[in-house]
Amino acid sequence: MSSAAKDISPSAPKTARGARTRARILKAAEDTFGTLGYHRAGISDITRAAGVAQGTLYCYFSGKEEILRELVRDMGHKVRAHLAASVIGARDRLQAEELGLRAFLEYVSANPSLYRVLQEAQFVDEAIFREYYEAFGRGYMRMLADATRKGEVRPGNDEIRVWALMGLSNFLGLRFALWDQDHSFDEVVTTISDLFRNGLALDGKEKA
Amino acid sequence: MSSAAKDISPSAPKTARGARTRARILKAAEDTFGTLGYHRAGISDITRAAGVAQGTLYCYFSGKEEILRELVRDMGHKVRAHLAASVIGARDRLQAEELGLRAFLEYVSANPSLYRVLQEAQFVDEAIFREYYEAFGRGYMRMLADATRKGEVRPGNDEIRVWALMGLSNFLGLRFALWDQDHSFDEVVTTISDLFRNGLALDGKEKA
DNA sequence: AAGAAACCTGATTCAGTTGTCATATTGTGA
DNA sequence: TCACAATATGACAACTGAATCAGGTTTCTT
Secondary structure: OOOOOOOOOOOOOOOHHHHHHHHHHHHHHHHHHHHHOOOOOOHHHHHHHHOOOHHHHHHHOOOHHHHHHHHHHHHHHHHHHHHHHHOOOOOOHHHHHHHHHHHHHHHHHHOHHHHHHHHHHOOOOHHHHHHHHHHHHHHHHHHHHHHHHOOOEOOOOHHHHHHHHHHHHHHHHHHHHHHOOOOOHHHHHHHHHHHHHHOOEOOOOOOO | OOOOOOOOOOOOOOOHHHHHHHHHHHHHHHHHHHHHOOOOOOHHHHHHHHOOOHHHHHHHOOOHHHHHHHHHHHHHHHHHHHHHHHOOOOOOHHHHHHHHHHHHHHHHHHOHHHHHHHHHHOOOOHHHHHHHHHHHHHHHHHHHHHHHHOOOEOOOOHHHHHHHHHHHHHHHHHHHHHHOOOOOHHHHHHHHHHHHHHOOEOOOOOOO
């Protein structure tokens, strides 16, 4: 049920009309998955939302799973782009973390469906979920290493740190952007920034 | 499809035999969900693993979802107990964080199925998933507040911090206990401890 | 050992789903 | 305008898996 390179997209659209239809289906799937969840969402829910017939979906996708994969890839590109743009003016790594966290929260808030889809992908196709975070992590590690070299960040095990940071953002996004916005993003960013700058302990910077 | 108090367990077992069977089913469900995932796991897979007939499952549970809920509650109790026991000898909050993180990683490593089930519950019954983390978070916040009062921890927004800390543990558990144990728990704990004690910045403890 | 209560069985039902395919429509280049 | 390739349709065959229930088995009590 999950051999490696099994289902290449039945065929890429060859005209602008086809491309438009494919995109409509993808958007409808995003909304439907976001509302109903992947499993509760049926093919017919997606095609109805897209305003096409059932069969049309199979012109562009081999099935539900391939749509999910496509959406996860999409989320990857979009988040990366959004975060990359957001940290452009940062004077150092710590400020980049602040800008990045805020941008992430904003992205989640603006794209709740896509975020839910990503999380749910963990249980539908774990490989693509891991791929997302491993790719994200690689980029993040490079930035931390650079910042350490520049003396902006304490040396440390960056792989572990990166997973900690991704997890932290993940939960903050879930709680404060997706579930309830009972705290401003400012508040969240300030609190986390303080953690990064000073730690949790009242008396740090001595006994390790 | 999800009215509030819909399905009370059809009936609690009234003899030791019944209790045993119920427990067998629960354990089989944990294993089956852990291996196949909630959706791919069928009732027949669970009952086969438990060595009982299909119908037997319905003597003790109203269906698949109730089993999941039961398992999440289970995970809640077990994790709490394990963590509470692990931090008993801690001299301060920071050491408690170290002990707690290690205990959490050990728990995940020893109970991968239960951990997966908890994560997947997010998409099956979001309420029980939130409940788990909100309950966990409440206890955690109390401890942080105490530690702040004692002067062990910098004052700050503890709700936000707690969600950050839970997210951090969550991802570290996923990556370093569930997926690959390519780093020792010591290494993970040390790295995170350094973050808590000193932050990420090379020069903290001044400009906020 | 009889009777009752609890426990267990598993073939069957049934609501729902996916993916197919023969056919229809659209639009474009010659 | 005609041909034909791409695109779209939607009824339906084939399948899935949850839940049922009429009846059998075990255990306990007296």
